[in-house]
Amino acid sequence: MVPKVRIGVSSCLLGEKTRYDGGHKRDGFITGTWEKLLSLVPVCPEVECGLGVPREVMRLEGEPQAPRLLTVKTRIDHTERMLAWTRERLAVLETEDLWGFIFKRGSPSCGPARVKVHQRQGRPRKQGAGLFARSFMARFPLLPVEDEERLHAPRIRENFIERLFTLRRWRELLAKEWSPGGLLDFHTRHKLLLLAHSPRHYRLLGRLAAWAEEIPGRELTAPYQALLLEAMQLQATPKKHANVLLHIAGYLRKALDPKENQELLELIDSYRQGNLPLPAPLTQINCHARKYGPPYLREQYYLHPHPLELQLRYHA
Numbered sequence: 001m002v003p004k005v006r007i008g009v010s011s012c013l014l015g016e017k018t019r020y021d022g023g024h025k026r027d028g029f030i031t032g033t034w035e036k037l038l039s040l041v042p043v044c045p046e047v048e049c050g051l052g053v054p055r056e057v058m059r060l061e062g063e064p065q066a067p068r069l070l071t072v073k074t075r076i077d078h079t080e081r082m083l084a085w086t087r088e089r090l091a092v093l094e095t096e097d098l099w100g101f102i103f104k105r106g107s108p109s110c111g112p113a114r115v116k117v118h119q120r121q122g123r124p125r126k127q128g129a130g131l132f133a134r135s136f137m138a139r140f141p142l143l144p145v146e147d148e149e150r151l152h153a154p155r156i157r158e159n160f161i162e163r164l165f166t167l168r169r170w171r172e173l174l175a176k177e178w179s180p181g182g183l184l185d186f187h188t189r190h191k192l193l194l195l196a197h198s199p200r201h202y203r204l205l206g207r208l209a210a211w212a213e214e215i216p217g218r219e220l221t222a223p224y225q226a227l228l229l230e231a232m233q234l235q236a237t238p239k240k241h242a243n244v245l246l247h248i249a250g251y252l253r254k255a256l257d258p259k260e261n262q263e264l265l266e267l268i269d270s271y272r273q274g275n276l277p278l279p280a281p282l283t284q285i286n287c288h289a290r291k292y293g294p295p296y297l298r299e300q301y302y303l304h305p306h307p308l309e310l311q312l313r314y315h316a
Helices: 028-037 079-095 131-139 154-175 180-197 199-209 217-233 238-252 258-272 279-292
Strands: 005-010 038-043 058-061 068-071 101-103 115-118 125-128 145-147
Touching (some): 005 154, 038 079, 101 131, 131 145, 180 217, 238 258
Parallel strands (some): 005 038, 058 115
Antiparallel strands (some): 058 068
16 A cells, blocks of 8 residues: 655644643545545643643743744743753654645744734734744645645645645655666656646756756755755645636647637636636546547646545635
8 A cells, every 4th residue: 555645733623632722623525535645743832841731821922923822821931841842852753754744824833824922012923933833834845835724725625635745755766776867757747737836847857857967866856856845835726727728629620620629729718707617627637648648648647646536626
């Protein structure tokens, strides 16, 4: 069996009663289909650093870039305690081969962005990040991270999962004995997916891949990986999707009759104008690719970027 993709998740999102009030914030989306296909590693910074359940409410105070973690009533400063635990926990997580993280939105320890930071005067500013989340993202800057509420948005959810499974395929490549052909095959099969996320990175990665026969593997894989993960951080927009779909239509043009070509182009144009969802042209393209497409097209991860069971594009 192929190992599951391993991602960290704030424990309360998995239904564990780790909240300050003894409750949880179980997210049915994460614990439903995703739990069957992904390996979820629970992490609760506040409980694991010894603060217990229940506990006094805490909040971030001070400067957004370097806030302090204080209890609201008793004014106990837990900043150093949290940071010391975080350093130890991140060292362990680094050995556990995590491929991403889903954080609890708004948490003073786990919120990845837009966390309230309270000031001595004036209203709180939503410019902070939880102490653990900030350190995690600094330690693993290119790993996919999101909070559970943003994942309810279809495009963000799709982007997160595409990043996870692209990273999985890349790590599987690195686990094999290095060969220029292996990198070229990986790059070739990801071309259209990269084009949908970032035409600029698509071009830069193409230039790197062209040197696969000339540059030793270790010297090539590090810059390729950095550009690959940077590209996948950028969301695929309808405009970029439409560009890729027209690219694919060009490959199929000679195999289709005039009526089929016209129908496909009309579907793509309707999607581009916002009148149809992405699955409309993609379903037609997948059908044509299976019947008429060259191996290069049928093997593109753009057409199947993640397990079908997730059905992400069909919820958009």
